[in-house]
Amino acid sequence: MTQVIFAVLVVSVFSFFAYSLRRRWLQMTTIGQGTEEPRFDNILSRIRDVVVEGFFQKRMYTDFGAAFMHLLIFWGFFIVSLGTLETLMSGVFPSLTLKNLLGSESAIYKSYIASQTWTNAIVALAIAYAILRRMFFPPKRFAGLSRHSRLDAYLVLSLIGGLVTTALFYILVESKAGMEGTANVLWWMHCLILFSFTCFLPYSKHQHLIWVWPNIFFKSHKGTGRLRPMEFKEDAESFGVGTAQGFTWKQMLDGMACVECGRCTAVCPANNTGKNLDPRLIINDIKEAMLDAVANPPEKRKQLIGGIVTPEELWACTTCGACMQACPLHIEHIPAIIDMRRYMTMTEGNVPPELQTTLQNLESQSNPWGFNNQKRAEWAQGINVKTMAETKGEVDYLFWVGCAGSFDERYKKVSRSIANVLNDANVSFAILGTEEKCNGDTARRAGNEYLADSQIRENIETFKKYKVKKVVTGCPHCFNTIKNEYPDFGFQADEVIHHSEFLSRLVQEKKITPKKGAVESLTYHDSCYLGRHNQIYDEPRKALASASKENTLREMPRSREKGFCCGAGGARMWMEETKGERVNVNRAREALASGAKTIATACPFCMTMMRDGVAAHQKEKEVEVLDIAELLSST
Secondary structure, eight states: OHHHHHHHHHHHHHHHHHHHHHHHHHHHHHHOOSOOOOOOSSHHHHHHHIIIIIIIOGGGGGSHHHHHHHHHHHHHHHHHHHHHHHHHHHHHSTTOSHHHHHOTTSHHHHHHHHHHHHHHHHHHHHHHHHHHHHHHSOOGGGTTOOHHHHHHHHHHHHHHHHHHHHHHHHHHHHTSTTOHHHHHHHHHHHHHHHHHHHHHGGGSGGGHHHHHHHHHHTOOSSOTTOOOOOOOOTTOSOOSOOSGGGSOHHHHHHHHHOOOOOHHHHHOHHHHTTOSOOHHHHHHHHHHHHHHHHHSOGGGSOOTBTTTBOHHHHHTOOOOOHHHHHOTTOOOHHHHHHHHHHIIIIIIOOOOHHHHHHHHHHHHHSSTTOOOGGGTTGGGTTSSOOBHHHHTTOSSEEEEOHHHHHHOHHHHHHHHHHHHHHHHTTOOEEBOGGGOOOOSHHHHHTTOHHHHHHHHHHHHHHHHHTTOOEEEESSHHHHHIIIIIGGGGTOOOSEEEEHHHHHHHHHHTTSSOOOTTOBSOEEEOOOTTTTTTTOOOHHHHHHHTTTBTTSSOOOOSSOGGGOOOOSOTTTGGGSOOOSSSOHHHHHHHHHHHTTOSEEEESOHHHHHHHHHHHHHTTOTTTOEEEEHHHHHOOO
8 A cells, every 4th residue: 555655646746747847848938939040950969068068067167166066966966866766666666676686795786885875975965065155155156146046045955965865874774673664764754855856846946957958959059149130020019028928938948947056147247347237137037027927917917127127237238248158058148138128229219328329320320430431441541452342342351341440540550550461461352441331230239130130231232242252350349240140141251250360370371470579568358259259269369479578478367268358348338337347447457467568459349448447547658558450560
């Protein structure tokens, strides 16, 4: 009779578990009605990612102590699950145990018992450490956790701790004479904790144990710097995401997969400088919006923007990608933020005043400053630069100058330096001149997809007119947009290359000879849209290798993959920072701490922000900010 009752319990508990997961999946796919991209391409790569990222969790190692603890618990849980399975089987069929099947004296059985004993003990110690760490020396990234989230974590850790502790003591007393009653109590305690954990898991934030696998499998293979284009439907009542239903099923999955570890928050430049944005909470807000939509009719649901998430949070994002790079579960923060920006911009018209002016300038003059676009090529007067119209497109490369390179007084010097280096290397190139329009980056990341769409399509028509095959850009934002986003609109170049890459190539091919020791000492600031979003770290450094008299770079602590944003991405270049410390001031402090007399950049936004940051520290007379091209140019 006991076996029958236990069998009913097992079937009931795991049926409830399966029902809960199915119900949650249906909620995600039903509530999330936004148009999602195909997520079943590259199947073999996706399976490989699940194995590598899911089982070995390489993104966890930015915090080695936490990663090691997590791996002990994760892998230990897998090993002890074999013992749990045997427990369940023996509860229904008492004779069906490994002891009976293998023999108590067999080497295999003894190895099994040893593995269970030691693994349960190790996991128990890791759980104890995890609890004590949370209680007495929590990492800074835990600071923003809600009381409910904290209690959830303690409960889950306690349940896992209870599982392995009861299993451990059961193993230790099982074979002891006179301990049958104690062993029986421990056995039932273990099973009841297991049943409780199984029933609670689908309703805990630790349900990421389940959703992490599909979330990694369905992660985007398009690159973090790319935004997916919008569909402009004639009968659409709104654009962007203003309700839970506007999110896609994958974005809902992101919300359910998030365990609120805070790794995204720890690296967010906005959060690090006192802004309201917390990337972890943005993803949690998606989950909250979904659960609210499940529980309430439309008229009783919370307002998404202005209710669950604030406009200030959404506008604080620089789209630097640090959050997405840090997330072990490959959650996609930026697309969700931009989708909500699209709603604020195109549906509500809720745009910061200074950004509204920028968008108007882009619409009227195709550049964010509002300068007359007919003056776009004036920077090239007096040097050997021809337009595509003059060459009829009969050149190897289009030099895409960009708005900053055409109109910003400081960055015009960089454009001239790039052109001079290209001429020195006998590169066949031309510019579009007045036919060049803004690439669309600012409008897209400001949420005005309609404006960006028209800019992009107009540029593509010009590209096709001149049969453009290869593009070299003077700006990482132009580079990222043309390389990663223009293919969605019908233009795929044979090559899109940033000038730092191209100049590095020319140095390696000895087509140019940079002046050695041009500056006393040098540090390099990684552009987010060149480095993190496009993984270009080595080429700029190779190009700069001999520019310093020290014959080396003074690397900042936050460099390469750990680079810190200048604060200008995501259309933030055109918005004021009114809360906390300015991001560029924070970054400039780190650059100045290196002791370098020159800060090298490879982006017009980064150059502006770093120059302003250096000036804020009153070091502009001592430290110079130069572009890579200026350090390599012979003039």
